[in-house]
Amino acid sequence: QVQLVESGGGLVQPGGSLRLSCEASVTFANMGWYRQTPGTQRALVATLTNSGRTNYADSAKGRFTISRDNAKKTVYLQMNSLKPEDTAVYYCYARTFSGTTYWGQGTQVTVSS
Secondary structure, eight states, rough: OOEEEOOOEEETTTOEEEEEEEESSSSOOOEEEEEEOOTOOOEEEEETTTSSOEEEEETTTTTTEEEETTTTTEEEEOOEEEEEOGGGEEEEEEETTTTTTTEEEEEEOOOOO
């Protein structure tokens, strides 16, 4: 059974940092993070292929860093200089080599003073 287990969300003040983790039960071709706020569609934050190619949303460039530990089947999102507009539910994303997509359960990130 394929599982994606997320951790690391929470409440942080503006300018602070958080690191999200997503551990997978199998090896995926692509892994990454999307986020969603009420009334909006899920939006890309960052993705990372098994070979190391990254893709960032413009809002994440320069502040967020995605990385993965292939041995641990885990992807990380280091988020620095957080802003209130980063508040959202963050979802781990994973795609198999055959193109099947999986989602984690979501973790809340709240940036507020």
